[in-house]
Amino acid sequence: MLPTKSTKFFSELNDFLSSGEKGILKIMDIYKKLDLHKIKIGYHDLPQASYRRSDLLLCLMMFPVFQVKNVYSYLDSTLNEFFEARKNTLYRLKNDSMVNWRHIVNLVNNRLFKTVATKADTLPDGPRCLILDDTDFVKTSYRTEHVGFIWSHVAHRTVLGFKGLFLGYWDSKSFFALDFSLHKERGKNQKKPFGLNPKQRSRQYSMPRDNGTPGRDREKELVQDKISMAIKMVAKAISRKMQVDYVLMDSWFFCNAFVQFIKTLSPKVHILAIAKMGKTHYRFEGNEYTPKQLSEIMKNRKKVKRVKALNLYCADVLVDFKGTPLKLFFCKNSKRGKWHVLATTNTKLGIIKAYQTYSIRWTVEVFFKEGKQHFGLGKSQSQDFNGQIADISIAMMVYNVFSLVKRFESYETLGCLFRETGQQTLELTVYMRIWQFILELLQIIAEIVDGDFNELIVSNMKNEPENNRLLKLFDNQLYQQIRA
Numbered sequence: 001m002l003p004t005k006s007t008k009f010f011s012e013l014n015d016f017l018s019s020g021e022k023g024i025l026k027i028m029d030i031y032k033k034l035d036l037h038k039i040k041i042g043y044h045d046l047p048q049a050s051y052r053r054s055d056l057l058l059c060l061m062m063f064p065v066f067q068v069k070n071v072y073s074y075l076d077s078t079l080n081e082f083f084e085a086r087k088n089t090l091y092r093l094k095n096d097s098m099v100n101w102r103h104i105v106n107l108v109n110n111r112l113f114k115t116v117a118t119k120a121d122t123l124p125d126g127p128r129c130l131i132l133d134d135t136d137f138v139k140t141s142y143r144t145e146h147v148g149f150i151w152s153h154v155a156h157r158t159v160l161g162f163k164g165l166f167l168g169y170w171d172s173k174s175f176f177a178l179d180f181s182l183h184k185e186r187g188k189n190q191k192k193p194f195g196l197n198p199k200q201r202s203r204q205y206s207m208p209r210d211n212g213t214p215g216r217d218r219e220k221e222l223v224q225d226k227i228s229m230a231i232k233m234v235a236k237a238i239s240r241k242m243q244v245d246y247v248l249m250d251s252w253f254f255c256n257a258f259v260q261f262i263k264t265l266s267p268k269v270h271i272l273a274i275a276k277m278g279k280t281h282y283r284f285e286g287n288e289y290t291p292k293q294l295s296e297i298m299k300n301r302k303k304v305k306r307v308k309a310l311n312l313y314c315a316d317v318l319v320d321f322k323g324t325p326l327k328l329f330f331c332k333n334s335k336r337g338k339w340h341v342l343a344t345t346n347t348k349l350g351i352i353k354a355y356q357t358y359s360i361r362w363t364v365e366v367f368f369k370e371g372k373q374h375f376g377l378g379k380s381q382s383q384d385f386n387g388q389i390a391d392i393s394i395a396m397m398v399y400n401v402f403s404l405v406k407r408f409e410s411y412e413t414l415g416c417l418f419r420e421t422g423q424q425t426l427e428l429t430v431y432m433r434i435w436q437f438i439l440e441l442l443q444i445i446a447e448i449v450d451g452d453f454n455e456l457i458v459s460n461m462k463n464e465p466e467n468n469r470l471l472k473l474f475d476n477q478l479y480q481q482i483r484a
Contacts, residue, residue, distance in 0.1 A: 004093065008275045017348060019311070023254050026409055027401060027402070028403060030112070030401050031368070031401065032094070033111065034108055034111050034401075036054045036058050039057070039108075041093070048154060051083075051085055051089060054206075056083075056209050059079065059085060060090060061397060061398050064375045064400075064402075069376065071094075087363060087364070088367045091387070094382065095207075095215045095384040096215075097215025097216065099215075099386075099390070102214070102218075102342040102392055102393070104393065106179075106240070109178060112176065112404055116171070116404065117403065121150065125172055125173075127245045128243050128246075129245060129246045129360050130244050131168040131170060131249075131361050131363065132247065133168075133250065134162075134226065134252075135164050136152045136154060136159060136163065137379075138152075139161045142200045142204060144204070144383050145204060145207060145388075146204070148183045148184040148185065148196055150162065150163050150183075150184065151195060159294075163183040163185065164181075164182055164392070165180060165183060167179045167180070167237060168364045168367060170363055173307060174403050175363040176236055176400045176403060179219075179369075182221065182389070182391075183221070183223075183224070184225055186223070198348070205383040207384055211406055216329075226253075227258065231257070234396075239264055244269050246269070246270050246272045246357055247262065247270070247383075249271070249273045250361070251360075254343060255320050260322075270345045270346040271344060271345045272354065272357055273343055273344040274340065274341070275291065275328070275342070276291070277339060278293075282319035282326070282328070282479075283316075283320040283321075294317055294319070294330070295341075297314075301314075302314045311333075312331045313331070313334070316329045317328075324342050327343070327345075327349060328343050329341065329343075329354055329355075371395055375395040375399050376391065376395055377396070378392060378395075379391065412462065417452075
């Protein structure tokens with residue numbers, strides 16, 4: 001049987017940490033409740049493997065906790081003192097196309113939701129929403145597998161990287177990242193597909209993957225359209241019997257295909273989205289009108305009113321969108337301002353509730369910002385596409401753990417929790433470095449005086465209490481000798 005490192009890791013860390021360090025202790029508590037050792041990672045472990053893959057997964061999920069940026073920097077970190085896994089061991093796990101990272105994320109999230117259910121004072125009391133959005137993952141090397149040029153709506157230019165499509169869940173108190181897919185854009189220039197010339201494409205890293213493997217399935221998603229992938233993600237979330245009131249999205253995702261898909265779900269699930277003020281036609285009073293024309297009709301009929309609670313000028317209208325009843329909310333900041341339109345399949349919804357509910361979509365933007373800043377979301381330097389998928393999946397899972405701790409411990413922001421945890425692991429690093437220096441110094445003294453190393457330690461530590469934290473961090477066998 002493969003040795004397990006996780007049990008030893010938790011016990012050693014708890015021996016060191018004091019009860020006052022609630023942030024990292026709560027994170028450790030949730031990690032233990034995840035029971036990562038019960039998750040099957042890949043079809044089987046290699047016979048020559050020295051570590052359970054679940055322990056390697058825990059090691060990778062501890063990177064942000066110990067302020068470790070990547071596998072390379074892990075070698076010089078305090079975390080390596082606990083796990084002692086070599087970097088190639090971690091790389092093999094991340095680059096394995098047989099590992100189903102989407103399944104692992106789902107299992108971890110299910111266990112997090114069970115933890116939420118045990119806390120009666122933190123149960124949801126507002127709208128529960130699925131949130132769709134995409135973000136840019138900028139890369140610096142053409143050699144990264146499948147990388148290409150994408151159009152960035154933030155930078156308003158093409159950048160090298162991937163588009164990340166994400167599905168999140170807001171349970172009325174916290175945001176959790178559920179699923180994602182990576183996409184690339186072919187572009188209009190047929191001579192330079194994905195914006196790369198033949199020389200650049202030939203230099204890209206390439207790894208063959210067998211059909212039917214999780215890695216190959218992820219690879220196929222690269223060229224799928226985001227609307228189809230978004231519908232698949234929402235369908236899977238609903239199939240897991242998650243309680244959902246609204247699916248929130250911006251104008252890019254709002255389309256007839258999505259509206260028709262929502263109609264096939266429970267009548268309690270509705271779309272709430274920003275719609276484009278473009279050429280899309282809606283049927284009103286037997287005629288087809290664009291959003292701009294509808295806004296003029298509402299203005300001429302004096303249906304536009306100022307809503308003090310929102311400090312907006314608003315009007316609403318019931319329309320038919322290709323056979324589906326919709327309610328459109330027209331809003332603008334001033335009388336001469338530009339109209340924006342909210343669309344929902346919940347025709348009984350009022351403007352204030354619609355506006356407040358749609359503002360929940362901002363939580364996914366917060367996830368992107370904090371995920372990139374604190375958890376390395378999209379910052380993977382792996383050339384292997386499997387490694388890119390692994391790093392994003394791990395960042396999502398760790399973010400969800402931190403999000404839950406923030407919820408239970410009432411931190412003002414997730415950044416506050418991250419900084420506190422970083423300070424605690426920094427102190428751990430300092431203590432371990434000092435302890436290592438002491439051991440090396442005693443070893444040198446023992447060689448100089450031609451004495452016994454263990455006896456020298458005993459003579460220097462004999463007056464220390466049994467619960468000495470530095471001693472407990474030292475090798476167990478030597479510790480037993482010291483106690484004897």
